[in-house]
Each structure stands twice: as structure tokens, then as C-alpha cells.
Amino acid sequence: YSIHRLKLKDVHGVPLLEPIAQSWESISAFCPDPSDLLIATYPKAGTTWTQEIVDLLLHDGDAEACKRAPTIVRNPFLEIVAPPPVPSGLELLSRMTPPRVIKTHLPIQLVPGGFWKNKCKVIYTARNAKDNLVSYYHFDRMNLSHPDPGPWDGYVRKFMKGELAWGSWYDHVKGYWRAKEERNILYLFYEDMKENPRREVERIMRYLGLSVPRGVLEKIVRLTSFEVMKDNPMANYTFIPNIVFDSSVSPFMRKGAVGDWTTHFSPEQTELFDEDYARQMGSTSIPFRSSI
Ligand code: PPS
Known part of the structure; x- marks a missing residue:
């Protein structure tokens, strides 16, 4: 098959990859x-980090059990519609029996209503805007099925305007934040996971109603470190051929660090971004680390 950079198409005000937009009716009907x-x-x-922690918690820290298949096969990616070897979410889900762990990038207003009707548990992981942007930039460079990111400066502006696939980061983090009490969403931060992985793994464990022994908890923290996951072929996306994920441009497991934005943003870009950030986030009290 041939790989080409997909276009984005508006779905209820959110730009999504065209094949997702075309299948929108069946995606939103998923129950x-x-x-x-x-x-x-x-x-x-x-x-991917959150997914690996959850899978290990559900398998008592059994590393081999969690290498049964690549992340995207273990946890279907709800809305994805892609050529092999990436399994389409709905197709994979139809072949799996619950309980399943499902991944989505959809903003909260586009999540199929069945998740709320059935009171499913939801874990949301947020990352500070600038690092999230940098990571997305490199991903869009290497993922040859995503729209071309173009030059860095223009990419920063597109991020600010919410013109990337899955739309506005600002709306995304705010949407889940506002709904988290009412819908019992566990809201995590990438920076907290970096700072104290054991504390965050424990939070996930409690949210899932699980209890694993201390030794297993320590093992899960080790197995989900960036260094270990980077070398885990079932977690690092190296199963996707280079004609789709061009790892010579950038690996999927790139740096796994907090604060990498400082090596990308010019002082002018930082100023522009911070001003716009204050405007877009307004009075929302989401505790992103201001020092980042
Ligand atoms: S995707 O495509 O949306 O599912 O990508 P996602 O997994 O959300 O994000 C990839 C970034 O997360 C980093 N990563 C990690 N950081 C720390 N620890 C662990 N274990 C870990 N696993 C993945 C990955 O390196 C990408 O970030 P960058 O900054 O690009 O390195």
C-alpha cells in the first residue's frame, strides 16, 4: 500500500484525520x-506510558504477559482508521471481549456517549503545553501518514490555533478537567509521573480498585521507565514499518523528558506563546507546573 500524508477534516468543530471523519458515524455509535x-x-x-502502567497493573507486573502484542493491539485505539499493520480500532474492539482498555485522543465532547452512560472508568493524562507541542512536532515529522508539520515556527502557531489533528490542546485539557468530578475521571500529569512515578502508579492502582504488593509496584515503576520502554519492542512502536513511522527522522520514544521545549522555543516564541496561553487558559486552575 502507499502511504501519503492525510488531510484533516472538521468533525463538530474539531479537525480529525480524514479517514476518521469519514467513519465518524460508526465511531460515535460505539458502545x-x-x-x-x-x-x-x-x-x-x-x-503509551499510561497504557503500559495500566496493562502491568492488570497483569500483576508480569512483563512477559504485557509483551503479548504491541500496545495498539493490547489496547485498541478507538477512532483510528489506518492501513495494516495498524489495526483499526472498531474492528479490533469487535473481536475482543470486555473488559478492554481503550485508547482515545478524542476531546471529551466527541467521546461516544456510551462511555458516560455506562459510567466507564476514564484515565486522562495531560502534559504541559510546550513539551506536548515539541513532542507532537517531531511525531508529525516522522509519522508519514500525518499532515506535514511544515517549519517549526508555523507549527507553533498551528498548535496555538488548534489546527493540528485532534484539535486544540487548550480545549482538550480544559474539557476533561471540567468534567473530572462529575464523571469520575482520574486526571494525571506527565510531569507528576516523571517526578514520582511510584506515587502516580499507586494512584492508578487505587482508581482501578486494584492492590498489588509493594515489590510488584516497584517492578512496574522500573518496567515503565523511559529507558526500559524505549527498548521494549511491544511498547516502542518499532513494529510499524519505516515507510509509515520514519524512525530515521525521529524515534517514537524520543526523549521522554520534561522541559525539552527550552531547546526549541526562541525567546520571542516563548513570549508570544505565554501571552496566548494566559488568554486561552484564562482563569482555569489546572495545576500545570508554571516553571516548566
Ligand atoms: S501517542 O502517539 O499519542 O500515543 O504518543 P504518547 O505515548 O502520548 O506520547 C509519546 C511521548 O511520551 C514519551 N514517553 C515517555 N516518557 C517518559 N516515560 C516513559 N515511560 C515514556 N513512554 C513514552 C515519548 O518519548 C514521547 O515524548 P517525547 O517528548 O517526544 O520523547
């Missing part, structure tokens, strides 16, 4: 089981 768990993120906020 989960109450036992299914949803892991929701803006792209590049720490999805």
Missing part, C-alpha cells in the same frame, strides 16, 4: 461495556 476502561489524552501527552 463500550461498563467494565471497559478508557485512556484519553491529547496526542503525545504520555498515552
Whole structure:
């Protein structure tokens, strides 16, 4: 098959990859089981990391069990419609029996209503805007099925305007934040996971109603470190051929760090971004680290 950079298409005001927009009716009609768990993120906020922690918690820290298949096969990516070897979400879900762990990048208003009706558990992971942007930039460079990111400066502006696939980062993080009490969403931060992974793994464990021994918890923290996951072929996306994910441009597991934006943003870009950030975030009290 040939790979080409896809276009974006508006779905209820959110730009999505064209094949997703074309299948929107069946995606939005998906009805989960109450036992299914949803892991929701803006792209590049720490999805794969959260997924690996959850899978290990559900398998008592059994590393081999969690190498049964690549992340995207273990946890279907709800809305994705892509050529092989990337399995389309709905197709994969139809072949799996609940309880399932499902990944999505959809902003909260586009999440199929069945998740709320069935009171599914939802874990949301957020990452500070500038690092999230940098990670997305490199991903859009290497993922040859995504729209061309173009030059860095223009990319920063597109991010600010919400013109990237899955739309505005600002609306995304705010949407889940506002709904988190009412819908019992566990809201995590990438920076907290970096700072104290054990504390955050424990939070996830409690949210899922699980209890694993201390030794297992320590093992899960080790197995989900950036260094270990980078070398885990079932977590690092190296199963996707280079004609789709061109790892010579940038690997999927790139840096896994907090604060990499400082090596990308010029002082002018920082100023412009921070001004706009204050405007877009307004009085929202989401505790992103202001020093980042
Ligand atoms: S995706 O495509 O949206 O599912 O990508 P996602 O997994 O959300 O984000 C990829 C970024 O997360 C980093 N990553 C990690 N950081 C720290 N620890 C662990 N274990 C880890 N696993 C993945 C990955 O390196 C990408 O960030 P950058 O900054 O580009 O390195």
C-alpha cells in the first residue's frame, strides 16, 4: 500500500484525520461495556506510558504477559482508521471481549456517549503545553501518514490555533478537567509521573480498585521507565514499518523528558506563546507546573 500524508477534516468543530471523519458515524455509535476502561489524552501527552502502567497493573507486573502484542493491539485505539499493520480500532474492539482498555485522543465532547452512560472508568493524562507541542512536532515529522508539520515556527502557531489533528490542546485539557468530578475521571500529569512515578502508579492502582504488593509496584515503576520502554519492542512502536513511522527522522520514544521545549522555543516564541496561553487558559486552575 502507499502511504501519503492525510488531510484533516472538521468533525463538530474539531479537525480529525480524514479517514476518521469519514467513519465518524460508526465511531460515535460505539458502545463500550461498563467494565471497559478508557485512556484519553491529547496526542503525545504520555498515552503509551499510561497504557503500559495500566496493562502491568492488570497483569500483576508480569512483563512477559504485557509483551503479548504491541500496545495498539493490547489496547485498541478507538477512532483510528489506518492501513495494516495498524489495526483499526472498531474492528479490533469487535473481536475482543470486555473488559478492554481503550485508547482515545478524542476531546471529551466527541467521546461516544456510551462511555458516560455506562459510567466507564476514564484515565486522562495531560502534559504541559510546550513539551506536548515539541513532542507532537517531531511525531508529525516522522509519522508519514500525518499532515506535514511544515517549519517549526508555523507549527507553533498551528498548535496555538488548534489546527493540528485532534484539535486544540487548550480545549482538550480544559474539557476533561471540567468534567473530572462529575464523571469520575482520574486526571494525571506527565510531569507528576516523571517526578514520582511510584506515587502516580499507586494512584492508578487505587482508581482501578486494584492492590498489588509493594515489590510488584516497584517492578512496574522500573518496567515503565523511559529507558526500559524505549527498548521494549511491544511498547516502542518499532513494529510499524519505516515507510509509515520514519524512525530515521525521529524515534517514537524520543526523549521522554520534561522541559525539552527550552531547546526549541526562541525567546520571542516563548513570549508570544505565554501571552496566548494566559488568554486561552484564562482563569482555569489546572495545576500545570508554571516553571516548566
Ligand atoms: S501517542 O502517539 O499519542 O500515543 O504518543 P504518547 O505515548 O502520548 O506520547 C509519546 C511521548 O511520551 C514519551 N514517553 C515517555 N516518557 C517518559 N516515560 C516513559 N515511560 C515514556 N513512554 C513514552 C515519548 O518519548 C514521547 O515524548 P517525547 O517528548 O517526544 O520523547
